[in-house]
Amino acid sequence: MNVSRDEQRVLHVLAQGGRILHFKDDGGRLVEVQCVTHEGWRLSSCTLDLFKRLRKRGLIASAGGGPYRITRSGLAAVRSRPDNR
Template sequence: MNVSKVEQRILHALAQGGVIRHHKDDSGRIIAADCATRDGWILTDCSLDLFLRLKRRRLIASQNGAPYRITRAGLDAVRAQLDNR
């Protein structure tokens, strides 16, 4: 599966324990999405368009209204990266 560099960055953060928090309007539509790492940092690369692309490709999912997390398909799509902490 072809995954762009920005999608790789977001999926890698999610694979390490990050989440995507979504914000809805009064009619229930998602109007904004914020990607947070496991340390609490917000990634600025995560736009609404990128969020919808990941959701449409089923690389992320939410259960019972919880923040979005990476799925098994997302884990398979992300390439391994060194984590220089």
């Protein structure tokens, strides 16, 4: 599966225990997403368009209205790096 550089960055953060927080407006529409690392830092390259691509491909998912996390197919799509071991 072809995964862009920005998608790889987000998937690496999620594979290390990060999460994507999503914010909705009063009508229930998605207006903002924030990718937060395990240490609490925010990843600026995670945009709404990138989030929608990852969700459409099934690489991330939310359970019970919680934050979005990486799925098994997302773990298979991410390329290994020395800091992900």
